[in-house]
Amino acid sequence: MVSFLKTVIKAIPVGLSVTFKNIFRKPTTLEYPEVKPDLSPQYRGLHYLARYDNGEERCVCCGLCAAACPADCIYMEPYENERGERKARIYIINEIRCIFCGYCEEACPEEAIFLGKEFEFSKYEIPDFIYSKEMLLGNFDRIEMERRKKLGMEFIRKTRFDFRMPTPSIGDSESSIEK
């Protein structure tokens, strides 16, 4: 009984001192809808399809992203445009099947598809999650507009690979060849 009391008398102040210390620590929780979390540059969120600087879509409908996708959630059909370039007539990502693994992004040889930073795209209807090419390009336009606004209308092409690859950006050289 005495030893029991001894441990209790010793343990309670020790435990309470820990609690007391933690009162003054900065909380790690966020007031979420008002305060957005600080996402890392690598974050894998909602997809977007990138455009060249002249506004043309980059995707050539090669199908590598669909081949790499573990969830089988990409579907596409090609067509030839008036300049004889292969482009996607239909390009669909089923965002409700997608597991946001980023394999499509790694597979794409054209730097066309990326996983953006958006994570708040809940909807009421399941069909709304099926993103068409226009919606995916629209995602890019929105991201691009935001970025331009942030940078004061100064255009800097920046993809997710930029901080991995400190190189002259390849997309620009390609688009200049095209011109």
Place this chain on the structure above:
Amino acid sequence: MDNLETKPIGPSDQKLMEINMGPQHPATHGVLRLVLQLDGETVIKCTPVIGYLHTGIEKTMENKTYLQALTCTDRIDYLGPMLNNFAYSLAVEKLFELDVPPKAQWARICLAELTRLNSHLVWLGTHALDIGAMTMFFYTFREREVLLKLFEDCSGQRMMTSYIIPGGLYYDLPPDFDKSIRIILETFPSRIDEYEDLLTNNQIWINRTKGVGVISPEDAIGYGLTGPTLRGSGVNYDVRKANPYSGYEKFDFEVPLGSNCDCYDRYLCRVAELRQSLRIIRQAIDGLPDGPFRSENRKFVLPPKFDVFTSMEAMIHHFKLVAHGMIPPAKGEAYVPIESGKGELGFYIVSDGTKKPYRVKVRPPCFINLAAIHKMVEGRLIADVIAVIGSIDIVLGEVDR
């Protein structure tokens, strides 16, 4: 399965009562159902019923290419995604006879130990929460947040990382990897001291865990227990020491052992393991070499994205690998065990020479540890069942797969 059927209580066992604990009990860590036969408050018989979270992951993996199947491994033990990635990658590397560059090897060990920290922190928080110490849950989850942030920096996702791939890492390490780890190494030891201040000498904690859930070393070995559940019974078996993989033999660390075979010793073991993990991380980050983060073997491993845009050859390999998948050089099979947060985790892969594995079998530590639960709880009070479930550290995603 016939012993699971609820028997009509006859005159001979009039006093016995059969109740279900779970599958919706808050303390059963998901959807575990335990059929308990009670005499008053004493447990006479305990039968775990599993399968409520069965998702057929093994079968799904058999229908994916080797790289795609990696994403399924995240979802087996969702508290230790990198350890699952690690185990799967090691098995695939053995099958393909792949070499891994030193930077990836050291980074893998670093990340694996961080994941062990993550897994043990969740265990500590939920175990304490089940027994009634609610504060611990908030403290451990606060620390876990730092680790998840680091995982997000590395891989882009907090839990479903898919970061350690056959042949190396999926992306290069982030630029401030070193700095983030140093911060973790600085702050965590004092935080672990705090946990110990709260629990180790806490009389309620001792009463609830000491002498509870005893399993003798012979039984523990007989049931095939691994991990801290085994080491709490004083059996010195740690895959990192017994069967070193990925260069663990170069690291200096101890394997903490218990002696009383009860929940309290398993708790002490895991807390000591937290400190040992920090020790390994410190050595790994100090010795982290420079170099490529993926194998240079272009036959099986995707070239880094930068090379794809600059070298024609890499582009060809990239197309071939993405379109056809990794095709193993020969028929064969491979199994590599690793020490995950819960015990010995291994993937047994059989290949028939095509781009998809013929069979993938997971050796899940939780499933096998759970099988011994009746040894630990029979003859004890019903409240002890909660403490035992917590102390064997199960993740139902791994039990059911």
